[in-house]
Amino acid sequence: MASPSDRYATLNQRLADIAQSGRLRSLSPLTMTGPTTGIRSGQAVTVFCSNDYLGLSWHPDVVAAWQGRGAGSARLISGDRPAHHALEEALTAHYGRPATLLSSGYHANLALLTTLLQRGDRVASDALNHASIIDGIRLSRADKVILPHSTPGDIPADTTLAVTEGLFSMDGDIPTLSDWQGSHWLMVDEAHAFGVLGPGGQGAAAAQGIEPDFIVGTFGKAIGAYGSFVVGPPSLRPLLISAGRAFIFTTGLPEPAAAAALAGLRCANDGLREKLTENVVRFRSGLSALGLTALGDAHIVPVVLGAETMAVARSLLSAGYYAAGIRPPTVAPGAERIRFTLSAAHTAAQIDGLLDALNDAC
Template sequence: MHPHTTKAVADPLGWLDSHARRREEAGLRRVVRPRTPDSGAPGDPARGDPTRLLDLAGNDYLGLSRHPEVIEGGVRALRTWGAGSTGSRLVTGTTTLHGDLEDALAEHTGFAAALVFASGYAANLGVLTSLTGPDDLIVSDERNHASLVDACRLSRAQVIIVPHADVEAVDAALAERSWQHAVVVTDSVFSADGDLAPLAALHTVVRSHGALLVVDEAHSLGVVGPGGRGALADAGLASEPDVIATVTLSKALGSQGGAVLGPPAVRAHLIDTARTFIFDTGLAPACAGAALAALGILTTTPELADGVRRHARHLADLTGAPRPAGAVVSVVLGEPERAVRATEICRAHGVAVGCFRPPTVPPGTSRLRVAARANLTATDLARAADAFAAAIGTPGCPG
């Protein structure tokens, strides 16, 4: 055989088929289901048509993604700045619009400064990898979002995973003192469970150890606290020097992107060191313009936050699920097959809901994830009640 001849080998991707079969047998195959223009998106004036799906799966918590002022904010930015940001934030990717958005986010949430990233995922990766290293410690709640999990892995820091919302476990982890700097990281409202982290108690422990508290407010911004200022503002912690928040613009603000909020020194440090800021293309101007318009609506219509929480409580009562802290109602059903079937029944009744299965949630806790919106109508809620009754039964009765 010629020395440079490559020997034939088995298909290097052949193992994918067996893995796909195992996921199929376990009820864990995913399907990409595109929305269509006539699928009944939230905020669409024609969505009252009974032939169109009621969306209780998406994260448009305030119903602003199709608000005329939000769309106009995006269109105006598109016409002014073009379709893309054309480069990283440090080259050509920063416009005056990005600065306006950062100022508005900081003012609304009560933080001193903000830095916008291309996504909430990028914001979480950027803040944890920039603030920790090999000699440091990250204490992370076991139910934190995947972006925080990945950020912990990339940080090269020692990572201790603690039981969900267990303040004593956080205290014990920090007490080891085998670290130079320490960060405690948690969601504020957890994306799958819908419950609220014990932020005040966590901050007390963090401060007693000279550590830093980083809180992902993705599901709190626009929903929790007076005027939707977020769970940290509601707890009186937004202006504390040892507290940092991350947010996404793709949920309550109906756009796309993310941001880190905290002291000005943190913003400056991230500009110098956060790889997801330095090397990623900046947030598209249209997204920045839409998010800024949505934030303006929230500021002038603070009752939107009350509305989404009220509707979430109503949806929880319809399903027998625990009342949530924010917009996310978690209806735990058990095995994946039951959750998939319930999702299909809801869809057959004209209601789209999320279906969360392992590895997104722990084994045995597959569930419907129902997302409330501020602009749900009485007709919408009645339709949801019919769908839930068919899919899971009346609360307190076998489903």
């Protein structure tokens, strides 16, 4: 039997290895004082790395909606609440197809992929798909083929499901979704596009006039709340409820989160989306004027700075602008970047201030 002193030796060794490779991460609380401002380590900062793209987490209707209790149980036992059904009905009306709530977006990808796929199926997945898609595929036991980012080429004929994102979280680009269509099913994770892109904020697929078989959306980003949903054909909802392990064996979404998500959905309007676009144009053209190249097409604005990334992020922070540096393993070595995210709630002065700070830092 391991002695008390070395009982956790393997964990300590793993931590030491992570630290040795420069990948040790730590938490640092950020007290938000407004939709784009906060206090971090005693310093006032303007935040350019939140996914609250429409500033809705501070909208008075969303703030007021955080009311109710924890569900206390899985929905199939005693945790099913009117707030869940109200939100599902609103989403079903939004998409014209049945929607089902899950906890986080991470959870939704696990639930959907493990319910749709079985051993022997083949899934074609974009090389830059989010960790939750990768983990869902692993759990499903389906065979996977990884396709080059955004250029899938010929998708193998025996593919059951192709899966991609509507707006990529690290590269900020929007794929041409018709390239992913075929005789197989198409699943699009709209985590970063839902609420922002497409008619009524339905996402990147709707913006391109495409109806994927399955959509994942989250309320933790543009909607300013918490929770997630999946949309699909009429068989999907009963299948999730009867056979979706990640739906069945977990506590229902807390009522306050469901109510806040419904309020956020109602508050996400074209005016906010236009304001966000205005801010994106201002920031992206300011970057070009500084001679900095940004990746992507929309409100996620990654600027690849390689080895300079963390030094520039620190310099921005000392000037009062908080934008996270993204390092391996999240991105490939050499592709380190600062991932700026814009919100409709940013002011022109905040964006211009960030550009000035970037000019000094670079």
